[in-house]
Amino acid sequence: MISLTSPVKTRAHRWPAGAKLAALCLASTGLVLVRDIAVHAAALAVVAALYAAPGRIFLRAGLHSLRVVLPFVAVLLAWHGLAGDLAQGVLVTLRMVTLVALANLVTMTTGLDALVELVHRLVAPLRRLGLPVHLLETAIPLVIRFTPVLVARAEALAQAWRARSRRRPGWRLVLPLTLQALDEADHVGEALRARGGALGPPEQE
Amino acid sequence: MERNIAQIALFAAMIAALGLVPQITLGFGVPITAQTLGVMLAGAVLGARGGAAAAGLFLLLVALGLPLLSGGRGGLGAFAAPTGGFALGFPVAAFATGLFVEHVRLRSAGLAAGLGAAFGGIAILYVMGAAGLALASGKSLGQAFLLVAVFIPGDLLKAAITGLLVQALAKLRPQTLAWHRA
Numbered sequence: 107m108i109s110l111t112s113p114v115k116t117r118a119h120r121w122p123a124g125a126k127l128a129a130l131c132l133a134s135t136g137l138v139l140v141r142d143i144a145v146h147a148a149a150l151a152v153v154a155a156l157y158a159a160p161g162r163i164f165l166r167a168g169l170h171s172l173r174v175v176l177p178f179v180a181v182l183l184a185w186h187g188l189a190g191d192l193a194q195g196v197l198v199t200l201r202m203v204t205l206v207a208l209a210n211l212v213t214m215t216t217g218l219d220a221l222v223e224l225v226h227r228l229v230a231p232l233r234r235l236g237l238p239v240h241l242l243e244t245a246i247p248l249v250i251r252f253t254p255v256l257v258a259r260a261e262a263l264a265q266a267w268r269a270r271s272r273r274r275p276g277w278r279l280v281l282p283l284t285l286q287a288l289d290e291a292d293h294v295g296e297a298l299r300a301r302g303g304a305l306g307p308p309e310q311e
Numbered sequence: 312m313e314r315n316i317a318q319i320a321l322f323a324a325m326i327a328a329l330g331l332v333p334q335i336t337l338g339f340g341v342p343i344t345a346q347t348l349g350v351m352l353a354g355a356v357l358g359a360r361g362g363a364a365a366a367g368l369f370l371l372l373v374a375l376g377l378p379l380l381s382g383g384r385g386g387l388g389a390f391a392a393p394t395g396g397f398a399l400g401f402p403v404a405a406f407a408t409g410l411f412v413e414h415v416r417l418r419s420a421g422l423a424a425g426l427g428a429a430f431g432g433i434a435i436l437y438v439m440g441a442a443g444l445a446l447a448s449g450k451s452l453g454q455a456f457l458l459v460a461v462f463i464p465g466d467l468l469k470a471a472i473t474g475l476l477v478q479a480l481a482k483l484r485p486q487t488l489a490w491h492r493a
Contacts, residue, residue, distance in 0.1 A: 198449040
């Protein structure tokens with residue numbers, strides 16, 4: 107499974123994930139509180155510079171993941187414009203784009219392993235309170251492993267459907283897929299139990 | 312217990328797979344991804360706690376940077392985006408769906424699941440989604456709701472499909488529906 111981390115190595119890849127996340131929280135909170143259009147324009151310029159710094163490939167990947175915001179930018183600008191409040195519309199869209207771009211920047215420069223490690227440390231106090239957060243260490247790899255498995259199963263089901271029918275399969279694939287997932291869960295559950303269980307005694311680590 | 316964890320993980324993977332496989336999109340005019348169908352199913356099959364855990368686990372992996380949201384989106388930006396309210400609403404929606412099927416005792420498992428999906432996956436999810444959009448866009452909650460209301464017909468269809476699927480599951484694998492007494 108391919109993470110959204112950028113293959114272009116930047117200096118930010120080596121910074122600690124916790125620091126980047128904290129900086130993102132601070133910057134996002136600040137941007138939400140400030141209502142000065144000049145500040146927002148400057149913030150967007152700074153973020154754009156950050157995207158451009160590692161080179162063209164990084165910039166293009168960054169712009170690609172920003173595409174999903176574009177329809178909202180268009181709708182909000184048109185809406186605010188029609189309401190005769192274009193300044194507010196520009197402010198809101200600037201803020202929206204900057205917030206998403208900043209968050210994507212952290213994702214692009216932080217590896218999956220670093221983030222999993224960070225989650226591990228962040229939830230450690232919860233474990234002392236008695237919450238079963240150590241189950242995450244079993245569950246996260248399971249999801250990463252089984253998402254492509256289920257996608258492949260769904261594609262195999264779609265192919266089998268196409269061999270028999272000219273209509274689109276659509277939602278009719280979901281029932282056999284769900285049954286396969288439930289059966290798979292039974293197998294995985296048994297396998298976990300046979301290996302000593304996902305729970306494990308807490309003092310083991 | 313191991314089985315519960317495996318089911319939660321597999322349903323988290325289901326939510327991802329339903330958003331990623333193009334053949335499963337529900338087409339009428341515009342393609343609608345089946346991702347929220349996965350959220351509804353997780354709540355309706357696993358119940359409130361299991362469903363919320365599956366949807367929460369899915370979101371955690373999205374936040375870690377895996378492109379699992381429909382259309383291959385993911386990362387922290389997905390939560391800052393105008394649609395972030397919907398993403399954050401997934402566990403709540405699954406929980407509400409599960410709560411409904413666990414507490415509203417109906418003779419038909421499918422009917423309970425369909426109504427539960429409409430309650431959790433539409434009513435609750437859209438409140439959170441519209442709130443997120445209102446925060447991001449500076450519009451009022453009502454105006455934001457008007458903007459997202461165009462997607463409600465597709466989601467009604469998904470709730471109905473959830474009902475059909477759970478009805479079939481109640482016959483094929485009654486033991487998986489812990490909340491249902493035949």
